[in-house]
Amino acid sequence: MDQFEFVIALTEHRYLGMVFQPFLIEKQERFYAVERLVKPHDLSGTDYNFKPYEKELVHLIEKYSDEVLTKKFSRAASVSAFFATLKKGYFEKQVTPFIEKCMMQVCSVLMLSPVRLFRKQAKYSNLYDEDEIAVPPLFARPEFEFERTASATRYKLRIFLEENEITLSARTIQVVTNDPCLLLYRNQLVAFEKLNAKKLLPFFEKDFVTVPNTIEDKYYSGFVLNTVRDYHVKARGFKILDAETGKKAVLSLENNLQYQPCLVLTFEYGDEKFVPGSGRRIAVSLKKEKDTFVYSKTTRDFDWEKEVLQCIHQTGLKEDNGSYTINGVSLLEPQNALYFFVNWLNNKRPELEKQGIRVQQQHLEKKYFTGTQQLELKTQTKGDWFDVYAVVKFGQFSIPFIQLKKYILNDIREFELPNGEVAVLPEEWFARYKGLLPFGKQQGEHIKFEKHHFTLLQNSIQEVDKEVKQKYQKLVNADMEQPVLPTNLKATLRSYQEEGFNWMYGLYKNGLGGCLADDMGLGKTLQTLTLLLKLKRMKQGIVVQDPFDSKGQHNLFTSASKTESVVQPASLIVVPTSLVHNWSNEIKKFTPALKIYQHVGTQRKKAEQLDKITPYYDIVITTYGTVRNDIDLMRATEFFYLILDESQSIKNSTSKTYKAVMDLKARYKLVITGTPIENSLSDLWSQMNFLNPGMLGNLSFFKRAFITPIEKHANEEQMDKLQLMIRPFVLRRKKDEVAKDLPPLMEEIRICPMAGDQQKLYEQEKSVIRNTILSAIEKEGVKKSQFVVLQGLTKLRQLANHPTLAEATGDARSGKFDEIFRMLRNLVAEKHKVLVFSSFVTHLELLEKRIAEEQWKYSKLTGQTTKREKVISRFQEEEDNRIFLISLKAGGVGLNLTEADYVFIIDPWWNPAAENQAINRAHRIGQNKHVFVYRFITENSIEEKIQKLKERKSSLADKFINSNNPFEQITQEEIVELFK
Structure with missing residues (x-):
């Protein structure tokens, strides 16, 4: 259907007056034949390929079709019944404004699209070139001219289309719609952005409108003020001034009509206030000075307001019925919601004020502190203790953190400052420190914590002494280590296995023990052997860090400079008896470069000789039973790595096996298990205490602080705390996370x-x-x-x-x-x-x-x-x-x-x-x-x-x-x- 053209026609409706209608036309020799009136169902039911803007026009015009109007504005059974019973007053107040709004939308599309507009007589089906109506792409501009004299005020209205003035005359102009106004003028469709056609009507017959000065007070405070506000005005006999005022944005914390806290944004220009989203572009005030009228115009700076709104949205605020709120705050009780807003302002106020947005409070019961509040923590280590020095700064006030201890432990959010303002303690402090403070011992204005709380403290400490910070950074970034895999490894590691190797190597670099707790069948043995192959000693002696203090206990705070030159001894792997053969085979298969010695059975060499033979082997494999039997002799030998496979074997901390392996000496420790917890959290304590003695405290402390709250009371907070403490030292991947047989x-x-x-x-x-x-x-x-x-x-x-x-x-x-x-x-x-x-x-x-x-x-x-x-x-x-x-x-x-x-x-x-x-x-x-x-x-x-x-x-x-x-x-x- 390439021969057809889509057009819009302005035609007379028997009830509605002049309306736009869409048509497909076909060009003949001297005229255009109308093929059909286009309805929405034709958009996909014809061969004509409608363009997007043509489809939009069809849908806009359909909004005021007879059928749609009948359904929208009445319950009449038919279109004819609707129009037959339609009252003139209802039509003018309800139906006409709706139709005119739709027609203005049609005109807006015509102003920007190539679709042609024709004038069409209802009874004729042909169109001619002379029927075409031009649609200029710009709105017409009205200009009012007022002149005030001693006896009267008169004004006239001039209309400009671009720079050309339109002569207002009933002979040359036909009104198509009233509000907003559409006119037919010399085969042009002239559109106004917001002028009502009723303002034009007086000037179709005369040049001026005159108003006597007997009613000028009412006239100037009403009609003239509104005209000055909405249109371009030239004035003689009175003044129109542009107000010179500063501008500021104000974000106010107050209660809405439902007495719920919210933030209200206003733009203030001198004495004038505007709210976001308001359509008012100009505010006008009127004063009468020395028998003359003076108008002050305040013009909004929308570019500035847009920048402010962008800043507001970037902070995370969301608009909600004219005010601003924060995601999730509606789920809180009003008091907690208020606290949420106050803490939000505590954090965001510097950012807001930097952008020129002032913060204030309105009509609240208390004066809340909305300035910056900052908790400064510093820690030092003294032997086995952390000394934590903490100060909270509320603006100009510095408060020792220890003064807030009872507030945090008793869930009291409000803390009165010396100036009477009320500071709201952030929920974050309760979440972070409520479970921590009971473990601290007050000493003056600082708090002491034991060494084994290190990982628990790490989320709370912002500043630590340099040595501890270096140690901690190495620990938390252990899994970031990416050492080169040993070249003589006879296997290709899967990605998660390589990640496990990297993780173990990171712990080795930090002198810490770890638990590899992957599911069965994921290659824990291979990952472990890769680590030992990577660390295989050279023929000459190597320098290794001594992570033990003089008592033989693991010391997290040993200086990195304390090293000694020794020959790296063999690593001891303790396994259940049934796994000795498996380990040996795995070593031979994947790491044949590692020399192994099996210290098992009746043929094993005397344990007292181990310290002499370990320099010649890389790995010594033994069993838990052998360790128990030979412990009196084996405790004298120092090993490089002490590795426990199926480490749940030492879950009972009162058993001989546990006590025996705790007596063994090694520079580094590692445990391997698929089930780190079989029955109770005490299983975990035994293995973690073997790896890093004292990290979880002694067993009685662990039972009191973790086992009872978690196992008997399902205390999630203590579970989270325990997970935080052990997370750096346990790596567990489940089979469904990594198995290649099934998709993720x-x-x-x-x-x-x-x-x-x-x-x-x-x-x-x-x-x-x-x-x-x-x-x-x-x-x-x-x-x-x-x-x-x-x-x-x-x-x-x-x-x-x-x-x-x-x-x-x-x-x-x-x-x-x-x-x-x-x-x-x-x-x-x-x-x-x-x-x-x-x-x-x-x-x-x-x-x-x-x-x-x-x-x-x-x-x-x-x-x-x-x-x-x-x-x-x-x-x-x-x-x-x-x-x-x-x-x-x-x-x-x-x-x-x-x-x-x-x-x-x-x-x-x-x-x-x-x-x-x-x-x-x-x-x-x-x-x-x-x-x-x-x-x-x-x-x-x-x-x-x-x-x-x-x-x-x-x-x-x-x-x-x-x-x-x-x-x-x-x-x-x-x-x-x-x-x-």
Whole structure:
């Protein structure tokens, strides 16, 4: 259809007046024949290739089609009924402004596009070149001229199109729309940015409008003031001045209408204030001085305001209903939200003031300190102690940190300063120091900590003495070491194995012991042998650092300059008896350059000879039993590395084995195990104490500080603290992280906020359920109340999934459902395949209905499905079949669905085993794609609480596995917590 042209015609509508309409026309010899009126359905139903701006014009004009107007502005059954019953007043106030707004949008596109505009008589179907109307690309400019005399004020209005003045005359001008104004003038469509056509009408018949001075006070404070503000004005007989005022941006901390804290930004120009987003470009004030009127115009500097807004947005503030807030603050209680804002200003105020943004407070109950607050920490080492000197600076005030100890330990956020202002202690200080301060011993204005708290202190200390800082930097950057692999290694290391070697080498450089705790089968032996091969002694003696003090104890603070020249002795590897042969074979296979001696069995040489033969061997292999038996003789020999394989063998710190290996001397230590924790955290203490004696304190301290809080009370804070202390010394990679047989499996929990009235419905139902359950428990106890509790939990789960599952109204919404469907839409568009698992068939049916509406191809498998194999093969084989809805019970086993690379678990619950079975439908042998698993959890719901409970229950070395019956594990307190 290249012979057709897309045009817009200005034509007369029988009810609406002059309107734009889109047409396709075909050029004839002397005229253009109208082929058709273009409607939105024609955009894809014709051979004509519509351009983007042509499609935009069609959609804009469709907004005021008869059908759309009828639907938008009435309940009439037909278009004719709509227009027949349309009242003139309603039409002028409601319908006309809407149409004129749409027509102005059409004009704006015509001003910038090559689409031609014609004038078309409604009864004729042909167009002629002389019917074309030009559309200038610029808005017309109105200019008002006022002249005030002793008796009257008169004004005239002049219109300029570029530099040419338009003669205002009813004969030459036709009004197309009133507000904003569109005019037809000499075959041109003239557009105004904001002028109302009513202001033009008086000048169609006369040159001036005269106003008597008897009403000039009202006239000048109203019409003239608004005109000065909105248009270009020339004045005689009164003054218009540009106000010379300074400008400043003010960010004010105050409460909004809901009495919630927020930040309000204003731009102040002298006495004039503007808020961001306001359309006012100019503010005008009026004063009467010596019988004349004086207008002061304040013009906004939008470029400056834009720079301020960019600075505000760069700080992380988000606009919220005219004020500014910070992500996440809406989830806090009002008082905590206020503290959050105060601390934010503490941190950001220098940055804001540097950009010229002033900070102030309005209408708050207290005067909060919003200046900079800084905690300065310095530490020195004295023997086995850290001396920590800490001062907090609140602006001009310096407060010893020890004065804040009781505030931090008792969760008191407000601290009154000497000038009466209230400083808000940052949450970070509570998180960082609350668990630390109980371990410190006050001494004057400083605090002392034992040496084994070093890794616990590192996040809190900003400044340490030079020697300690150097030691610590070497430790934290140990895994950054990238030594060259030994050239005579007879193996190719995988990337994670090379990372393990680098990590062990970094610890060696720092004179520290480490625990290699990779899963079984990941090559721990090979990584260890690579390290020993790298460190194989040369024929001559080498210089090695002595990391021991005079008592033979490992000293973290030994000076780097204290070294001695010795011949590097052999390394001792202690293994279970069954592994001696394996180690020997691995050495011969991968590191044949290492000379080995097996100190095992009845044929072993006398232990007293070990110190004589170790210089001639690189490795001595022995067993735990041999060490126990020969300890009286072996303790006299010093080894280079002491390595314990299957180091859980020393988990019992009271055993002879543990005591024996602790008696052995070695410059460096390493333990290897796939299970550093088998039964209790005491297992970990034994191995870490062997590696770095005293690092975790003595066993009684460790039990008190960590074992009891973590194992008996699931204290996450203490768990985090322990992880911080051991992290530099333990390297653990699980098989599913590195195994090449399966593709990477990535899992994510997607938290979905509730939508619409879902939260209200949920809270109402939760309140009823909670009262019912508490009553049942009080009467019957937890076990006999299982049915009531399960019934309540199920009802809340249904509401969290979708209110209609719990028989709510049919128009109820679900935030989770919306998020699931949004992600499904993206996956279908990107041609992925997804498995959707649910334990509620009704939930799947709800999704199914929506999927069917979208006309997407899908499969479904539930307990009612009879032809399972056919359903499965259809999903696997049909490329456009991209969604498989599966009930958890029906699809947990017996499925191989490797075509899918996404798994949705849309209502996670207690037992992870069922979920893992579902995941394994896609993540199994034969899969060649990355598999992504999403668990959908509804925010502030029973699902979220269960998720947190699961995480807390499964904290100890993956030992805890949730059962199918959660009531075997759950307590009454936890049930009450679920329904809070």
